[in-house]
Amino acid sequence: MSLLLPVRVRSFVSETRIVARRHSRATAYVVLALLASGACSREGGNGGVGRAASNDLLIVAYDREPDTLNRFSTHILEDVQTCIVEGLVTTDEKMQVVPLLATEVPSPENGGVVLREDGGMDVTWKLRPGVKWHDGVPFTSADVKFTVDAINSPVYNPESTDGFDRIASVDTPDSLTAVVHYKEVYAPYEIQFIRGALPKHLLDGKDIDAATEYNRNPLGTGPYKVTEWKTGEYILLEKVPDYWRGAEYPKIARILFKFIPNSTTRINQLKSGEAHLAALVPWDKFRELKDVPGLTMHRMMGNSYEHITLNERSVPAFRDVRVRRALIHAIDRELLARTILDGLAPVIDGSIQPLSWAYTDSVRKYPYDTTRARALLDEAGWRDTNGDGIREKDGSPLRFTLMTQAGFAIRENIAQAVQRQLKDVGVDVKIQLVDGTAISSLWFEGKFDAMLHWWHMPSDPEITTFFASDRTPPAGRNINYIADDSLDRLMYASDRTVARAPRRALLVAAQQRLAELAPEIPLYNVTRLDAVPATLRNFKGNPTNTGIFWNVWEWEVVKP
Amino acid sequence: MLKLTARRLIQAVPLLLLISILVFALLHAAPGGPLAIYLENPNVRPEDIERLRRSLGLDRSLPVQYLAWLKGFVVGDWGFSFADGRPVLVRMAERIPATLELILASLVIAFLAAVPAGVAAAARRHSLFDRGVTIFTLAGISLPTFWFGLLLQLLFAVSLGWLPSSGRTSIMGGDLVDRARHLVLPAIVLATVHAAVWTRYLRSSMLGVLAQRFILAAHGRGVPSRRVVFRHALGNALLPFVTIVFLDAAIMVSGAVVTESVFAWPGLGGLFTEALARRDYTVLMAFLMVTSTSVIVLNLAADLSYRWLDPRVRT
Numbered sequence: 102m103s104l105l106l107p108v109r110v111r112s113f114v115s116e117t118r119i120v121a122r123r124h125s126r127a128t129a130y131v132v133l134a135l136l137a138s139g140a141c142s143r144e145g146g147n148g149g150v151g152r153a154a155s156n157d158l159l160i161v162a163y164d165r166e167p168d169t170l171n172r173f174s175t176h177i178l179e180d181v182q183t184c185i186v187e188g189l190v191t192t193d194e195k196m197q198v199v200p201l202l203a204t205e206v207p208s209p210e211n212g213g214v215v216l217r218e219d220g221g222m223d224v225t226w227k228l229r230p231g232v233k234w235h236d237g238v239p240f241t242s243a244d245v246k247f248t249v250d251a252i253n254s255p256v257y258n259p260e261s262t263d264g265f266d267r268i269a270s271v272d273t274p275d276s277l278t279a280v281v282h283y284k285e286v287y288a289p290y291e292i293q294f295i296r297g298a299l300p301k302h303l304l305d306g307k308d309i310d311a312a313t314e315y316n317r318n319p320l321g322t323g324p325y326k327v328t329e330w331k332t333g334e335y336i337l338l339e340k341v342p343d344y345w346r347g348a349e350y351p352k353i354a355r356i357l358f359k360f361i362p363n364s365t366t367r368i369n370q371l372k373s374g375e376a377h378l379a380a381l382v383p384w385d386k387f388r389e390l391k392d393v394p395g396l397t398m399h400r401m402m403g404n405s406y407e408h409i410t411l412n413e414r415s416v417p418a419f420r421d422v423r424v425r426r427a428l429i430h431a432i433d434r435e436l437l438a439r440t441i442l443d444g445l446a447p448v449i450d451g452s453i454q455p456l457s458w459a460y461t462d463s464v465r466k467y468p469y470d471t472t473r474a475r476a477l478l479d480e481a482g483w484r485d486t487n488g489d490g491i492r493e494k495d496g497s498p499l500r501f502t503l504m505t506q507a508g509f510a511i512r513e514n515i516a517q518a519v520q521r522q523l524k525d526v527g528v529d530v531k532i533q534l535v536d537g538t539a540i541s542s543l544w545f546e547g548k549f550d551a552m553l554h555w556w557h558m559p560s561d562p563e564i565t566t567f568f569a570s571d572r573t574p575p576a577g578r579n580i581n582y583i584a585d586d587s588l589d590r591l592m593y594a595s596d597r598t599v600a601r602a603p604r605r606a607l608l609v610a611a612q613q614r615l616a617e618l619a620p621e622i623p624l625y626n627v628t629r630l631d632a633v634p635a636t637l638r639n640f641k642g643n644p645t646n647t648g649i650f651w652n653v654w655e656w657e658v659v660k661p
Numbered sequence: 662m663l664k665l666t667a668r669r670l671i672q673a674v675p676l677l678l679l680i681s682i683l684v685f686a687l688l689h690a691a692p693g694g695p696l697a698i699y700l701e702n703p704n705v706r707p708e709d710i711e712r713l714r715r716s717l718g719l720d721r722s723l724p725v726q727y728l729a730w731l732k733g734f735v736v737g738d739w740g741f742s743f744a745d746g747r748p749v750l751v752r753m754a755e756r757i758p759a760t761l762e763l764i765l766a767s768l769v770i771a772f773l774a775a776v777p778a779g780v781a782a783a784a785r786r787h788s789l790f791d792r793g794v795t796i797f798t799l800a801g802i803s804l805p806t807f808w809f810g811l812l813l814q815l816l817f818a819v820s821l822g823w824l825p826s827s828g829r830t831s832i833m834g835g836d837l838v839d840r841a842r843h844l845v846l847p848a849i850v851l852a853t854v855h856a857a858v859w860t861r862y863l864r865s866s867m868l869g870v871l872a873q874r875f876i877l878a879a880h881g882r883g884v885p886s887r888r889v890v891f892r893h894a895l896g897n898a899l900l901p902f903v904t905i906v907f908l909d910a911a912i913m914v915s916g917a918v919v920t921e922s923v924f925a926w927p928g929l930g931g932l933f934t935e936a937l938a939r940r941d942y943t944v945l946m947a948f949l950m951v952t953s954t955s956v957i958v959l960n961l962a963a964d965l966s967y968r969w970l971d972p973r974v975r976t
Contacts, residue, residue, distance in 0.1 A: 150818060150825050158832070166935070168745040176698055176705075258716045263704045310716075310746055332755045333927025334829055357832050361925045362934065365811050369826045373818045538940055539692035541700040559703055566703050575707045578700075 151374020153395070154634040156658045158355045162367040162376035166333065166360040169316040171309070172296040173252060173259040179296070180380065180648040181358055184338055186321035189226055189245070189294035191651045192560045194641040196404060196456045198291045202229050202240065202298075202322060206291055209600050214290070221269070221283050222599065224290050228277040232345045234320050238302050242279035245294065246271040247301035249281070257309045264293050286597045288604060289561035295647065297321070324351040324654040335359045344654065352657040371396060371632055378637070380649050382630040384445050385510055390632050395661070397635045400445065404454050404644040405557045405627035407446075409503065409519070411620065414573075414582040416501050416550045418483070418494070425619040427477035429467035431526040432519055436469075438625050441514045446625040451612050452556065452564055454626055456644050458601070459562035459608040464616035474526045485527050492527035500529040501550035504543065507534035515624070516553050545574050547582070555627050560645045562608055565592040568615065583620035636661050662965060669964070673957045677950065681734075684949045685727050688942055695719065695743040695940045717743055730946060740943040744936070749947045752932060759829055760928030763851060763921070764913045766844050770852035771859060772906070778856075779863025780895060786868060794860060801857025810850045810923035817846060827925040847924040851917060855909050862905055866898040900971050907963035911956040 154160070161180075169175050172182045183191075189203040198206050204227045207213020215223045232240040251257050252265040267287050272280040283290065300320045304312060318327045322345065325338035338356045342348075359376060361367045368386050370376035372393055382390060382398070391398050411419040411428070418424050434448045450467075453460050478484075483492040483499050492499040503519065505512045513534065520530040530551075535543060543549055556567065556578075566577040569592055570584035591614060595607035631649055633640050639655040696713055699705040714720050718729070733740055739749040782794040818826030825831065825843050870876065871894050879889045914929065921930030929948060936944035 150822050160832075174746075176702065258713060260699065260713075261702070261704045261706065261709050262712075263706055263709070266708075313747060316746070331830075331927070332752075333759070333931055334925075335832065337832060359828060359925070360927075361827060362931070363827075363923055363925065366814065366827050366923060366925060369811070369814045369819050373822060373826055375818070375826055375828075535692070538694075538697050538938055541697035542693045545697075545700050556703070557701065566706075575710070577707070578703060 151370075151376070153374065153661075154377035154636060154658050156353050158357060159353050159378060159634075159637075159656075159658065160357045160359060160376045162361050162370045162379040163358045164360075164364070164367065164381070165362055167336070170319045170327065171312075171316045172319075173248075173299065174310070174316065176260050179646070180650050181336055181338070182319070183323070183648055183650040184325040184356060184653050185323045185327065186297040186319055187323045188297045189228070190291060191295060192292070192643065192645045192647045193651070194401070194643055196560055196644055197458075198295075198560070200229075202232055203227060203294075204229050214599055216286060216599065220285055222286050222290070224281045224283065224293075226279045226281065226294070228279065229345070230277055232322050233343070234300050234302075234322055235326050235341055236303075236320060238300070239276070240298070240322050241276040242271075242273040243276070244298040244301045245279040245281075246273050247305060248294075248298040251299055251304070251309060264289065286599060288596050288599055289559070289563055290599070292559075292561055325356060328355070333360065346654055351654045353653075356653070377634045379632045380629075382632050383511070384442060384628075384630065387443060387445060387630060395635055396632050397637075399629075399631040399633050399640060399642050401629050401642045402447070402454065402456050402644055403627040403629045404456060404560065405555045406449050406452060406454060407515075407553070407555045407624045407627055408452075409622035409624065410544070410549075410552045410554065410580050411622065412547060412550055412552070412580060412582060413620075414547055418481075418499055418501075419551075421481050422617075422619060423477045423481040424483065424499075425622075426467055427474040427481070427526065428523065428528070429619060429622050430470045430474035430477065431528070432522050432622060432624075433469040434624055437515055437518055441511060441518060442625060445630065446628045449623050449626045451616060451623055452558065452567060452621075453562050453608065453612055454558060454644075457558075457560075457562045459605050459612075461609040461612050463609075464613050466616070467619065471526055478526065478528075483527070490524070490527060491529045498529060499527065500531070502531045502533050503551045503553060504533045504535055504540065504549045505553040506540055507536050509537075512553055519553070544580050547574060547580060552580070553624075557627075557646060560647070563596060564608075564611065564615075565596055568592065568620065581620040583618060585614065585618055588614045588618065634658065662968065665968075666961065666965065669961045673954075673961075676957065677953060680953045681731065681946070681950060682727070684946060684953075685730070686723075688940070688945055689723055691940070693940050695942060698939060730943070734946075734950070739947050742936075742944050743941045744939050744944070749943050752944060753929070753947055753951065756927060756929045756932045759926060760914065760917055760921070760930065762844065763847055763917055763926060763928055764910065766848035767851035767855065767913060768906070768910060770848055771856040771909075774852070774856040775859035775863055779860045780867055780890070782860065782864045783867035783871065783898075784890070791864075794864070798857040798860045801853045802861075804853060806850055806854065806919045807923055809853065810846070810920060813846050813850060814923075827923075829927050847920050847926050850923070851913065851920045855913070858909070859902065859905065863898060863902050866901055867894060870894045870897045900967065903966055903970060904963045907959045907966065911952075911959040914952045914955050 163180070167175060167181055170182050170185065172179055172186050175182065187201050189201060190198050190206055191201045193199050200206050205211060205213070207224050207226060213225050217223060226245065228240070228242060234240055249265055249268050249271050252259050252262055253268070264287055267283050267285055269282045269284045271282070274280065299309070303320055304315060317330055324340060324344045326341050327336060328339040329337040336358045340351050340354050344350050361370060364383055364386065367376070367379050368389060371379055371390060387398060390396060411425055413419045438444065438446055438448050450464055478492055483494045485492050487493065503516055505516050516532045520532055523530050544552055566572050568579055568581070568583055569577065569589050570579070572579040573582050574580060588611060591607050591611040595604050595611060598604040598607060629642060629644060631642055636658050638657045638659055639652065641652055643649050643651050695717060696710055699710060699713065718726060730740065741747065742749055742752050778794050782791045785791050814826040817824040824845055829840065829843050831839050876889060876893060879893050917928060918930035918933055920926065921928045922934050925931070932944065933948045936948065
């Protein structure tokens with residue numbers, strides 16, 4: 102049989118070829134037709150399937166699909182929502198709170214904030230006249246009052262009730278004035294209504310959690326409205342015809358948010374011209390994108406900071422301030438910033454970021470100095486007695502596990518560099534990589550030794566939740582488990598101070614005390630990188646969670 | 662055959678029940694939960710977390726949560742997504758067409774590639790063509806889907822500009838050609854591994870059949886070679902192959918997760934990835950039950966087709 106088989110096989114091979122040829126011919130026709138239609142559909146862009154950004158259409162490569170467009174319910178960055186629903190205020194590119202639907206930001210100086218003798222305070226919001234919801238109904242103080250009542254109602258589940266639960270009531274003496282009565286002094290009152298308001302005439306008496314129609318197509322006062330939400334694919338926004346700033350705004354007719362979770366795919370979309378803009382580009386993609394024709398990399402300091410939290414509850418050695426200071430001295434943060442971070446993120450020394458009005462640079466600093474680090478560890482009683490390169494004290498090695506997020510390449514690299522540098526001064530570090538969702542519950546339960554991560558700081562410089570002794574989880578986010586009475590006093594006093602100058606003085610003192618205590622290892626500012634079309638004008642960026650679309654009404658694409 | 666179908670479907674019930682218990686337990690045992698995502702936001706305070714926990718029913722004991730889910734699942738009330746509050750059934754139904762489209766296209770591509778290649782490779786055993794097929798199939802099996810997908814994007818979207826890099830439609834498109842163009846790359850990526858495996862499988866199946874005595878006898882009776890190969894050999898070689906195709910079709914549902922993620926394809930895989938990151942238990946349970954059921958049903962379909970194709974099994 103083995104002799105016969107090849108002969109027979111040969112005879113049917115020709116038939117197989119014919120069949121195969123038929124198949125491949127048919128396949129080739131289909132492929133050619135598709136490719137030809139693709140070639141015909143080229144419209145410029147970066148020379149591929151894309152089209153150039155224009156005032157007709159701007160395509161945004163967005164990293165996820167929003168859960169809801171209700172600004173009070175979403176947990177996701179509010180870029181899409183910002184284009185539709187406006188707040189009474191917003192934050193600008195310098196992190197200043199600026200009025201939007203309000204005529205001014207209330208303050209003690211302009212009489213908008215009055216401290217009551219009973220310990221409470223009244224904030225008067227003057228609303229901009231002539232503003233209408235997209236359905237033509239006027240936007241009034243009744244909407245502001247309805248929003249407060251809805252958020253404080255037990256039947257609605259917004260993401261956060263922070264601040265709203267301190268409001269006793271809202272008076273509406275006229276349609277353009279809302280007087281908010283706080284039960285106590287609340288320093289971040291300025292951004293209380295940054296997420297805007299809920300339309301009373303639409304939602305009054307409705308279950309807001311279940312109001313799918315509103316939550317997927319919210320009524321706003323902003324420059325855009327939702328035209329189409331194609332689940333899993335995109336949200337298309339279209340300019341409203343009678344925006345309150347005037348008929349000439351917004352300049353761009355349509356904005357398309359394409360949901361592209363994979364960061365490399367997002368980058369490929371930018372390169373091919375299928376997308377024009379991407380916010381928060383990962384730093385390791387900067388080099389890939391900076392020379393792409395038609396793109397500009399917009400870079401600005403962020404309001405977040407990367408650091409290593411030292412869990413004093415879990416690692417007794419961290420309770421000694423000399424050890425904590427030694428660890429900071431032992432890490433060459435400038436080297437990390439220059440190499441792994443490609444010089445994109447500056448080294449910082451504390452939790453309040455340079456963009457904040459409360460920031461101070463006059464704090465104790467811990468430059469890279471391994472001699473000083475070794476001396477501090479010696480002084481704290483940690484010495485390498487057995488010659489294995491790791492310091493010990495009372496028989497226990499100076500060892501801890503550094504937890505960080507898996508799949509975050511830059512963090513993994515930083516963790517490895519820190520591990521290597523600390524080894525040089527006799528500290529043994531093990532790295533633990535955990536997925537993004539799991540890591541949150543681990544740190545919230547205090548189940549870690551040290552953690553490399555960032556905090557996104559609110560635009561108001563309140564830091565109590567991160568460092569007050571009574572704000573350890575679950576009461577807050579003091580996961581260093583630091584406890585210091587003088588720091589507590591300063592932070593709580595600042596939370597009860599409304600006037601800017603005295604509050605800043607308290608926060609400066611708090612930052613200085615924090616630097617003395619060194620509860621964590623500050624690494625670098627989380628600089629924002631946004632890829633935008635080179636032809637886009639009036640793009641300003643934004644360091645806060647307000648996002649880059651805060652001034653989308655004035656964006657304009659010009660001819661190259 | 663009806664009896665067999667009924668028996669197998671009845672047997673599937675306790676199996677699905679067991680799967681649901683295991684999946685439920687595993688999901689809840691994994692660190693993190695639907696509320697973990699809120700922890701990063703300093704404005705979300707502990708009292709907010711507790712309020713949200715209650716509103717999602719997560720404050721109840723696990724057995725109570727499971728029984729509530731099971732009761733709803735059986736009567737077609739699959740609950741609401743923890744992420745956006747919409748019914749899980751609606752969220753699943755929105756995504757199923759895209760996944761089916763991708764899987765069907767991939768099956769067709771894989772089948773069209775595997776059958777001629779497998780037959781020809783077996784027919785030309787040890788030839789240059791056979792060796793070429795071996796190299797390609799090994800490469801196809803070894804290629805990481807993620808990497809291969811990105812590579813095709815770079816080539817066909819970024820460099821050549823011929824095909825869209827991701828998504829299912831263009832904003833201005835949406836017609837048949839536009840959809841087909843979007844489908845090409847993800848379908849090829851998803852089909853590649855299966856085409857490679859099937860080719861190998863069919864090749865060795867064909868070689869086994871071609872070596873049997875009834876093939877010789879057929880030739881001896883003067884049956885034309887073409888008829889011998891396609892009727893006698895291929896017909897028999899396809900029997901186990903069909904089973905593999907059905908089983909792979911079931912695997913494709915879960916295998917599409919990576920492909921959908923790379924190509925931002927709005928199917929069940931994308932929903933699963935999103936739900937997993939968010940620990941959206943209700944959506945995850947629904948997805949895993951749908952995929953488990955599809956595995957069971959396609960297994961049954963494979964058995965039934967086998968019986969239909971091979972008269973010997975019927976007796």
